[in-house]
């Protein structure tokens with residue numbers, strides 16, 4: 001097996017097509033492992049991984065933990081709630097103390113942009129970004145791309161619409177970097193207040209007309225309206241947002257053809273997407289979650305055990 005080695009995964013900005021392809025190809029092998037009666041390989045035996053979650057998570061936290069266990073790694077989980085951070089310990093001291101217990105890989109989610117980069121410069125363990133503020137969420141974009149490769153069969157030239165709250169979305173940023181590198185066409189749609197101007201320099205199109213965007217795309221990736229990060233005045237009201245940018249069955253029917261529907265979760269049902277669509281025939285939302293385990297196995301394997309064979 002051809003193998004690319006890398007030390008950290010901090011984001012998809014600047015990550016080459018070769019590396020992304022290697023991760024997705026490795027994830028394909030792990031999808032096969034996950035179908036076995038005993039879905040476990042010894043690839044990371046003797047490797048210790050610490051999952052440091054300073055922000056809430058369901059999918060990413062469980063997915064990383066499952067991926068690590070499926071690879072036979074030793075796993076420790078840290079949540080800032082109930083930790084010594086409540087006594088004033090810093091993130092760096094926390095990470096250094098955990099590393100002193102001979103941890104090889106740190107998976108980190110944090111509300112501050114750049115927290116994984118900060119750690120990567122200061123500790124010896126490999127660092128994987130599991131979502132940093134509004135900056136990047138690289139494994140989410142990788143699992144989205146793996147899902148698309150399976151569902152549509154290609155990324156090159158694929159027309160992907162990213163819909164909704166782009167301003168606060170690390171998922172959008174990582175998807176833009178990854179999809180553009182892999183040759184997809186990307187259009188962003190949402191209210192002007194939720195699309196930062198600088199994204200146009202990343203080679204994407206921007207529209208505020210959802211019906212036109214749906215007429216163009218093959219895939220729509222719907223983003224959660226991040227209610228906890230909204231400042232006053234960004235949207236007139238939830239009702240207004242839903243009316244202009246909510247993905248409804250009526251809108252999908254108006255588009256008149258099959259469009260793959262994605263969402264990173266968690267979903268605000270009835271706001272950015274209706275249940276009819278989220279649970280409908282074109283939705284791959286739960287497949288994304290399934291593929292997430294294989295992608296995280298691939299990332300861990302290439303960072304911590306890439307020279308060993310998958311047995």
Ligand code: CP
Pocket residue numbers: 056057058059060061131137140264265266
């Ligand atoms: N997609 C995602 O990051 O979900 P969680 O916040 O539940 O991890």
